[in-house]
Amino acid sequence: MPFTVSTVVTLWVDRADPTERVLVDTLGFRPAREDGTTRRYVVGDGAAGTIVDVRAVGGFGVAPEAPASCTTWRSPWRRMRASSRSAHA
Numbered sequence: 001m002p003f004t005v006s007t008v009v010t011l012w013v014d015r016a017d018p019t020e021r022v023l024v025d026t027l028g029f030r031p032a033r034e035d036g037t038t039r040r041y042v043v044g045d046g047a048a049g050t051i052v053d054v055r056a057v058g059g060f061g062v063a064p065e066a067p068a069s070c071t072t073w074r075s076p077w078r079r080m081r082a083s084s085r086s087a088h089a
Contacts, residue, residue, distance in 0.1 A: 008051045010038075016056035023052060 013019050016039065023029040029041035029052060038055040 007048045008040075008053055010053040010055055012055050012057050014056070014058050016054050019054050023054070 011019060016037075020039065020041070023041045024031070027043065029043045032040040032042045032046070032051075034040070037057065038053050041052045041054065042050055044050045
């Protein structure tokens with residue numbers, strides 16, 4: 001089966017604010033829309049790999065036995081960091 005890229009990643013979180021601050025302030029995402037407890041953030045042109053939905057559902061407890069997962073997406077941060085390095089070389 002070939003690997004496919006999901007167009008949207010949905011993060012289910014207890015509280016949205018901390019996650020949204022990282023997306024916007026650190027990774028350069030911008031708010032795109034809101035629907036109830038779900039807010040969409042995009043970076044760049046909004047193509048596949050650049051869209052994140054943050055859904056505040058609450059009620060999560062600490063579950064150390066829960067599996068960890070990893071999500072990656074495209075962000076202009078990497079390009080900005082690379083150009084910053086070359087400017088200082």
